[in-house]
Amino acid sequence: MAQTDIVSPPAKAARSGPDWVWHAENIGSPVLFTLGLFLVWEVGCRLFKVPESILPTASATLAALWEFRVVIFDNMIVTLWTTLLGFALAIVIGLLLGVAVGWHRAVYSAVYPALIAFNSIPKVAVVPILILWFGLGTVPAILTAFLISFFPIVVNVATGLATVEPELEDVLRALGAKKLVVMTKVGIPRSLPHFFGSLKVAITLAFIGAVVAETSGASKGLGKLMLDAQAAFQVPIVFAALLVLSVLGILLYAITALIEQRFTGWAHRSQNH
DSSP states (O other), rough: OOOOOOOOOOOOOOSSOOGGGOOOGGGGHHHHHHHHHHHHHHHHHHHOOOOTTTTTHHHHHHHHHHHTTTHHHHHHHHHHHHHHHHHHHHHHHHHHHHHHHTTOOHHHHHHHHHHHHHSSHHHHHHHHHHHHHSSSSSSHHHHHHHHHHHHHHHHHHHHHHHOOOOOHHHHHHHHOOHHHHHHIHHHHHHHHHHHHHHHHHHHOOOOOOOOHHHHSSSSSSHHHHHHHHHHHHHHHHHHHHHHHHHHHHHHHHHHHHHHHHHHHGGGGGGOOO
């Protein structure tokens, strides 16, 4: 009796990361969910007759976004620029400080409490000090974006370096490897998933810091625009600016996730099965 061969279905092409940005077939779900949210927003405002001064409808918000597109775009460029500068500063200083803290466990134990204490200070309380030191403008917004976003980078990089298995270090040192070699060949590559994971958190925090600073003392930016629109009771403009901020956050998060998959796809290969 002939034996029937069981042919396994062809394996799907492996992707280099778990993030949603690579899965084109999953794009429809968030789009439909977002459209559903807009529909609920529109119907809820009309059904309960919510005043526009409290919550404008989705259609009124989109109409304000189109009507004031030039003003919103000009202010968006300022906010995006200050956010990216603060984020870049957070990457450089956060990476250097994270490597320094994670280099040795004694340094990690000594410095980590100070980092937690610094991060516990509300950044809203720091903004007036920055304005006092640097005046009104973009500098306080850049520094606030940096201050609020560098902590996750430092912590994740330091944690990635500090959690390298002692047994692995002992084996490498037994083979004659110095501390610098252990860190550059093992510690830093193993901390890359922690590093890129922190970037996806830090970029959203950088936007928060920039906008908070703009609402406290700036001549331009989405935060300043929302503050002026609120004072003039033009609430649809406020929500239009919030929509722009959310879209910018999604785009920068997606770009960061793409870069993460490019450099740390090896760390996620087990999630592709």
